[in-house]
Amino acid sequence: MTDPRVAGAGVTAFGSYPERTGRDLFAEAGLEALDQSGVPAADVEALYYGNFMGELAEHQGHQGPLMAEMVGVDAPATRYEAACASAGAAIRSAVQAIRSGEADVVMVGGAERMTNIGTAGATDALSIAADDLYEIRAGMTFPGAYALMARSYFEEYGGSREDLAHVAVKNHEHAMVNDHAQLQKEISVADALEAPMVAEPLGLYDACPITDGAAAAIVTSEAYAAEHDLDAPVRISGTGQGGDNLALQDRAHYAQTPAADKAAREAYDDAGIGADAVDVAEVHDCFTIAEVLALESLALFERGEAITAARDGTTTRHGELPVNLSGGLKAKGHPVGATGVAQLATIAWVLDGSHPRADAVPDATVGVAHNAGGTVASTTVHVLEVGE
Amino acid sequence: MTDRARDGAFDDWLDALATGDPYYLDCENGHGWLPPRRVCPDCGSRELSRETLPDAGTIATHTTVHVATPQFEDDAPYVTAIADFGPVSITGLVRGVEPDAVEIGTTVGIEIGERETTGERAVVFRRRYSSH
Numbered sequence: 001m002t003d004p005r006v007a008g009a010g011v012t013a014f015g016s017y018p019e020r021t022g023r024d025l026f027a028e029a030g031l032e033a034l035d036q037s038g039v040p041a042a043d044v045e046a047l048y049y050g051n052f053m054g055e056l057a058e059h060q061g062h063q064g065p066l067m068a069e070m071v072g073v074d075a076p077a078t079r080y081e082a083a084c085a086s087a088g089a090a091i092r093s094a095v096q097a098i099r100s101g102e103a104d105v106v107m108v109g110g111a112e113r114m115t116n117i118g119t120a121g122a123t124d125a126l127s128i129a130a131d132d133l134y135e136i137r138a139g140m141t142f143p144g145a146y147a148l149m150a151r152s153y154f155e156e157y158g159g160s161r162e163d164l165a166h167v168a169v170k171n172h173e174h175a176m177v178n179d180h181a182q183l184q185k186e187i188s189v190a191d192a193l194e195a196p197m198v199a200e201p202l203g204l205y206d207a208c209p210i211t212d213g214a215a216a217a218i219v220t221s222e223a224y225a226a227e228h229d230l231d232a233p234v235r236i237s238g239t240g241q242g243g244d245n246l247a248l249q250d251r252a253h254y255a256q257t258p259a260a261d262k263a264a265r266e267a268y269d270d271a272g273i274g275a276d277a278v279d280v281a282e283v284h285d286c287f288t289i290a291e292v293l294a295l296e297s298l299a300l301f302e303r304g305e306a307i308t309a310a311r312d313g314t315t316t317r318h319g320e321l322p323v324n325l326s327g328g329l330k331a332k333g334h335p336v337g338a339t340g341v342a343q344l345a346t347i348a349w350v351l352d353g354s355h356p357r358a359d360a361v362p363d364a365t366v367g368v369a370h371n372a373g374g375t376v377a378s379t380t381v382h383v384l385e386v387g388e
Numbered sequence: 389m390t391d392r393a394r395d396g397a398f399d400d401w402l403d404a405l406a407t408g409d410p411y412y413l414d415c416e417n418g419h420g421w422l423p424p425r426r427v428c429p430d431c432g433s434r435e436l437s438r439e440t441l442p443d444a445g446t447i448a449t450h451t452t453v454h455v456a457t458p459q460f461e462d463d464a465p466y467v468t469a470i471a472d473f474g475p476v477s478i479t480g481l482v483r484g485v486e487p488d489a490v491e492i493g494t495t496v497g498i499e500i501g502e503r504e505t506t507g508e509r510a511v512v513f514r515r516r517y518s519s520h
Contacts, residue, residue: 124457133398134422138479138511139453139460139468139503147451148470155449155492200452200487245429249470249477250421254449 002222003235004098006384007105008037009345014213014333015182018116022051022058023070025214026111029338030071033107037218038230044218045103047077048094050086050110051337054079056125057113071216073107083129084286086110087215087340088241088371088380094219095239095382104224108344109216112335122210126336129374131247143207143287145248145375147199150289152254154201157304161201164288165192166311168205168330171285174317175327177356182209182333206288211333215342234348238271238383240264246377257376260297264381267368268299271383275299279364280350281321282343284372284379285328294370295323298381317360325350325357340371344382351386397424402509406500410441412476420475444516445471445478447494452487462505471496471513480511 010032012025026049034041047068054060064077080090087110094108114122126142135145153159169189175181192205225232242262245251251258268274278300285291295306300321309315315323326332326346329339347367349355365387372379401423404410413421415428416435427434450469453460460466467482467490482490483501494515501512 119455120458120461123455124459127457133395135479136457136459137508139456139463139466139481140479141453141455141457141460143455144451144453144468147453148449148468151451151492152449196454197452198455200454202451247479249479250429254470 003237004095004219005222005225005230005232006234006236006344006348007039007218007220007225007230007232008033008035009215009217009348010036011180011215011342011345012213013180014211014335016115017212020113020212022054022060022063022111022113023066025113025212026067026109026216027070029111029214029216030067030107030109033109033216033218034071039105039218039220039228041072043105044073044075044107046075046097046106047073048080048090048106048108049077050080050090050340052081052083052086052112052129053114053125053336057117067111071107082378083373084284084334084336084339085371085373085378085380086337088382089378091340091344091382092239092241092380095236098219098221104221106219107216108219109214109341110338111214112337113212114210114335115212119210134247134249141199143199143202146287146289147202148248149254149293149375150201153289153292153307156255157307159307161193162189163307163311164206165189167285167288167291168192170310170316171324171328171330174325174357175331178327178332181327181331182211183327183331202287202289208286208329208334211335213333213335213338215338215345217341217344234351234384234386236382237385238267238273240266240270240381242266242379244377246374248375256303257293257297257372257379259376260294260370260372260379260381263379264298264370267381267383271385273366273383277366278321278368280325280347280361280367281323281370282326282328282346282367283323283370284339285324285330286334288330290372291323291328293376294372298368298370317357322360325355325360340369340380343369343371344384347384351384402500405498405511410498411438412441412473413437414439414475418475422476422478441476441498442474444495444497445473445513447490447492447496447513448472448477449492450482450490460503460505463503469513473498478511480513482513484514
């Protein structure tokens with residue numbers, strides 16, 4: 001078994017583009033991925049496509065074949081839906097298809113149109129990733145759910161709103177050179193602490209923005225990459241996925257994310273590495289507390305210790321383990337169905353040296369991408385490696 | 389808009405809450421759940437029995453929601469909490485207490501209330517004071 005190669009990727013500008021349709025967003029990302037890879041569209045044997053709220057945002061279901069058509073691909077196309085981990089789940093299927101020998105070339109991607117339905121509409125659409133009967137009808141929103149987790153974390157391990165503010169400050173600073181980022185604006189800890197409350201203890205700067213955008217990548221077998229002399233030095237060496245009870249109330253912990261623990265263990269085992277081999281990470285920071293929970297589930301920090309990682313500088317671009325060099329969901333933006341592939345693209349570009357923040361980790365050979373859905377009832381983790 | 393069909397065992401559970409007979413489902417290994425369930429997701433047991441919900445619960449975590457969905461627009465700001473009732477935990481709206489006074493560990497009772505925005509039924513927690 002050989003590792004699938006990332007042959008090329010494309011990511012649209014992330015931001016507020018209410019008039020851009022999902023199909024237009026995905027066409028841009030998909031064609032860019034094809035062009036960057038040098039792979040002809042005719043060689044693509046399948047499209048694995050992530051999307052979460054297409055029915056609610058633009059009254060469009062059955063997006064798989066639509067998106068294949070938009071990128072000029074005549075191949076089976078299937079939409080994956082795992083809330084905000086939709087694209088991560090799509091990547092996992094792409095990896096499995098290549099590894100099994102079923103396919104030599106696939107496109108993986110995702111798109112989300114969100115701002116056209118406004119903040120209240122998008123908050124409502126996002127909330128359906130939670131349990132409709134037992135959570136949404138009790139007033140739970142997504143920020144509300146992560147606020148419940150943050151409060152529980154503070155109670156169990158300590159930490160403060162100020163610690164979380166440092167996560168936001170870090171990710172905003174990382175995004176300053178990412179021209180595709182939605183928020184290219186430096187913020188201070190005071191700005192974050194003084195921002196209006198969304199769901200206490202989380203404020204506006206603890207939350208990622210509502211984003212329109214798309215991402216795509218071409219993944220090939222090693223044999224195809226060699227035969228066609230592709231410039232594809234980065235391989236996907238590990239994949240993992242974990243699940244949990246859908247409703248937060250049904251879990252043993254509100255301050256831990258066991259689905260991500262499972263996904264990380266499986267991905268590390270699959271790649272034959274330990275957490276200590278990881279040089280750089282893109283994690284699902286839909287809220288600042290989510291970055292903290294992710295880093296602990298990835299075993300990059302002990303339980304209760306990731307809360308101060310941004311504040312003490314460990315996870316900044318100057319630190320030992322830079323996290324979310326892209327700006328993360330927090331500053332880069334979070335078009336939910338595209339996010340997993342945007343993370344994959346970031347790690348691939350950091351490892352091959354072409355990302356504007358690659359200079360933070362010039363010798364990096366191992367990166368991980370952590371993509372979480374709902375209150376982390378679905379998580380995928382992928383390990384990417386370069387060299388050898 | 390037409391009347392929405394009832395959501396089976398969920399609405400039955402709300403009815404029981406309304407009549408003051410709240411219950412939960414207990415598997416043979418003591419794992420608690422809310423209906424409908426045919427199997428315990430923790431241990432696979434299909435022997436689920438209906439048990440009386442403990443009279444009081446304890447707030448495990450809570451948030452005051454300021455940015456609401458359209459269905460809760462007029463309720464905001466409001467407090468949503470998860471409260472532990474023995475083997476089962478339940479999400480509900482905390483009423484009758486100033487948001488700043490809600491704390492982890494607060495003892496609450498459970499009842500049926502209404503969303504201010506839509507009038508639909510909702511699970512409500514109210515603080516229980518010691519009878520002493």
